[in-house]
Amino acid sequence: MHERITQHFSDSIDAKIRAADCLPPLIAQASEIMVQSLLNEGKILACGNGGAAGDAQHFVSELLNRYERERPALPAMSLCADSLTLSSIANDTSFHEVFSKQIRALGQQGDILLAISTSGNCPNIVQAIQAAHDRDIQVIALTGKTGGDMARLLHPEDIEIRVPDNSSPRIQEVHTLVIHCLCDLIDEFLFSGE
Numbered sequence: 001m002h003e004r005i006t007q008h009f010s011d012s013i014d015a016k017i018r019a020a021d022c023l024p025p026l027i028a029q030a031s032e033i034m035v036q037s038l039l040n041e042g043k044i045l046a047c048g049n050g051g052a053a054g055d056a057q058h059f060v061s062e063l064l065n066r067y068e069r070e071r072p073a074l075p076a077m078s079l080c081a082d083s084l085t086l087s088s089i090a091n092d093t094s095f096h097e098v099f100s101k102q103i104r105a106l107g108q109q110g111d112i113l114l115a116i117s118t119s120g121n122c123p124n125i126v127q128a129i130q131a132a133h134d135r136d137i138q139v140i141a142l143t144g145k146t147g148g149d150m151a152r153l154l155h156p157e158d159i160e161i162r163v164p165d166n167s168s169p170r171i172q173e174v175h176t177l178v179i180h181c182l183c184d185l186i187d188e189f190l191f192s193g194e
């Protein structure tokens with residue numbers, strides 16, 4: 001048991017070390033795009049399934065409330081948090097549309113969609129990206145593995161932050177770190193003088 005646990009720790013550390021070699025420029029670019037959107041009255045919409053839904057919600061709550069420092073609230077919405085809306089869209093139409101329908105209702109040109117998936121292959125995230133593109137909403141995709149369908153769908157102005165790993169839990173552990181980097185960079189850009 002002890003050996004298994006130690007292995008998880010060391011795999012997680014390795015995943016982060018590999019990610020640190022390739023992801024920093026992409027994370028920096030993503031944070032700049034988010035800051036520009038926020039400065040232009042845009043908002044961040046975030047979605048994912050399972051653990052990625054938790055990551056989406058985690059990021060949104062850090063923008064709405066705070067990350068490490070006290071500062072004004074920032075506009076962000078999780079598309080995975082409203083069980084009534086999610087269940088009614090899934091029940092009446094299809095689970096594939098649970099995010100895209102919310103984006104069509106709430107998304108506005110200049111907003112940003114943060115779409116999170118370790119496989120890149122969730123049909124509801126794929127449809128969310130299509131809905132975002134229809135609304136001129138830039139996409140920041142947190143993925144892993146091969147990037148899947150999401151990677152193929154992204155436009156040149158979108159950003160894919162793909163964790164170089166094949167294990168969903170290890171990818172998620174890096175996604176959490178990426179989210180915290182984004183929070184830190186956004187706060188630094190917007191509030192470092194305060």
Ligand SMILES: O=C(CO)[C@@H](O)[C@H](O)[C@H](O)[C@H](O)COP(=O)(O)O
Nearest residue numbers: 049050051052117118119122168169
């Ligand atoms: O947290 C985990 C696995 O670590 C699971 O809940 C996992 O997020 C779910 O199976 C998701 O449905 C997988 O979706 P995705 O990452 O492939 O988009």
Ligand SMILES: [Zn+2]
Nearest residue numbers: 051168169172
């Ligand atoms: Zn998980």
